[in-house]
Amino acid sequence: MQCSRSGLVVSLSCLQVALGLLHLALNRRHPMRYGKHDDYKQKQEEQRPGREKAEGNDSSQKPPPPLPAEDRAHVPARCAWFLQELPACLVPALLLAWRNPPRLAPLGCKLLAGMFCAHYFYRTFIYSFLIRGRPFPLKVLFCGILFCTYNGFLQGYYMIYCTEYPDDWCNNLRFTSGLILFLLGLGINIHSDHVLRQLRKPGEFTYKIPQGGLFDYVSGANFFGEILEWFGYAIATWSLPAFTFAIFTLCCIGPRAVHHHRYYIKTFTSYPRSRKALIPFIF
Template sequence: MIAGWQAIPHEAKRENMQCRQDVVQWCSWGFMLLGLGFLVRQKKTETPYGRYVDPSEGRRMVPARVAWFAQELPSFLVPVLLLATAEESSSMGRALLLCTFCLHYFQRTFIYALLIHGRPCPLCIMISAIVFCSCNGFFQGYYLLRCAEYEHSWLRDARLWIGLIVFYAGMAINIHSDQILRKLRKPGETDYRIPRGGLFEYISGANFFGEIVEWFGYAIATWSMPAFSFALFTMCSIGPRAYHHHRFYQKNFKGYPKSRKAVVPFIF
């Protein structure tokens, strides 16, 4: 396989790379349209998992820890497998960005999923999440390893370091907010309480805000359409959920702080 690749003439290589770039562009537009579809759908109704599941509907349910582990794992495992089977060694820039992507999903798969005390998840939601995470893990990994070119000069580019700072700031917000939510109730408890501390003093969806910030930081660091399309998808899919949580708190807690916004501090 390697020998065959090395035998391809320079012009053929360029055409092959252009074909890959075209596929990446179309997939990126597809992700953005899918995200906008989620946004429109969630304006009408909440995604049925967690507090929005109606037990009377008789859905097949999966324990929260099992569901989160299964659906997050492909986003970590697929890029790692792509890296392990890559025919060419990765540049420092590509390796750094791929490790950044995988770090988020390592935390979500092997730490967050094992600590969560959430309600069971509908089987159909888990399966759809597995499919999406598998596709996105392949898409992001494939782009970085087969399409992107990050020379050594990229390590001195301001976009890389600004993006990484934003990414890790968002990750810190996300992890800290999840920790606050976990401490609201003990294992076995199902009632809801008002989260306090951290960015929850300003917004109802601090954990969602942190993840949105993460992926826009990643988009800046990679400066690529695939990463931006995923960041937009994330915002469109979990941003409305933060808004639904905000309405839930306002409806069920009379003393809920009126100064809190839903997703973005001081704005919305």
């Protein structure tokens, strides 16, 4: 496979930025309907057989219409996260396998395998089996699978077939500073996931106020960690696809952190008002 640096890579990178801005515009005021922002359980309660209006007991009242298929179609959280994250790990691995030997000799391949694939290996094979979450909407899962496949191809294709780093790149300030940011973000992300899991007992879906770690300063500590990861990866690799992915991540989960923050303030009267939504002490 040959690199099409000026054509395919630039086009896919520009598309990624456009998708991020579109997502930001569509979800700036209202969050995507999954997790704590999914009213699936509430709709189920409203549609239970035998439920009657509070103002009367008219037995001739027709039962409410069934929920639309798009609202009923949910997948267990662990299965959904595994299926959604798998392509981002699998596609680059396949591209590496198809590359003529030596497969990991170029520095770009090592960076891809060591940073990008490491994150998604954790997300696919560890996080997805530990999560305790509500059922996941099928339409959101489908969009997630498409994006992870698309982004996995873009990052993998560029790093395997297009990048050319000097021999001393690992001593470059961009690489070392980016790697530090990536590892810091990864550590925050993993620790925040652990804090969130400990809030619930097995089989429990009640949301509680997260405490500890970066959650003492922001409501979206896990989101902050992931954003930090991908900006660190972009700086370390100094590649157009990595920077566009970092921008997409900010546009995608940044607003969700804000919606989480508003949810906590609205739901819990004791929620610490000193916490910010995403960036400690700032925002």
